[in-house]
Amino acid sequence: MTTLHFVRHGQSTWNAEIRIQGTSDPDLSELGISQAKALVGKLPEFDRVYSSDLARTRQTTSNILQGKIDHVDFRPSLREIHLGPWEGVLLSEATEKYPIETGHFRNQPEKFSLEGAETFHQLQQRARNAIDEILNECDGTAEKVLVVSHGAFLKSLLIDYANRPLNDIWALPHMDNCSHSIVEYSDRTPRMIKFADTTEW
DSSP states (O other): OEEEEEEEOOOBHHHHHTBOOTTOOOOBOHHHHHHHHTTTTTSOOOSEEEEESSHHHHHHHHHHTTTOOTTOEEEGGGOOOOOGGGTTSBHHHHHHHOHHHHHHHHHOGGGOOOTTSOOHHHHHHHHHHHHHHHHHHHTTTOSEEEEEEOHHHHHHHHHHHTTOOGGGTTSSSOOOTTOEEEEEEETTEEEEEEBTTBSOO
């Protein structure tokens, strides 16, 4: 059996500004660094470690592992949803300029469509594929695996495991910075142990 421990990155400088990130590459804020360091000693020893290759996830991973990242597999497939023309824009500005699209993004993610951006359907499929690839690599060789990624990426995957629709992607539990989720896989069947720091969902 393989157990994956999913961790969202710590607060970034753009999180603090309520600026849309997507696949853009801001660093962690000072709070984000502290959030990642707070996980030291709270997680088990891992047989393998995977991380999104963006700065905020790389820095989170490095702080969790206290700089010992030579064995970490950094992957573009674990990146956040790509949001095209919104990236780098304050959420308030995007809301004013794209009222229909931001309405769908927040309240009806299944309908979200923006030219140059991923849909949530595409994100969820990418997340499934990325984790299936990791499970293939870990089959029989790794029991405890750390995956450091992003809020929408992880939420799209976990609501799928919980048999909830895409429109629930922003529903509780909230995917806070450095939240921790655990999924056990037996014969590729996922069993949710912890969802964003809670056992209730």
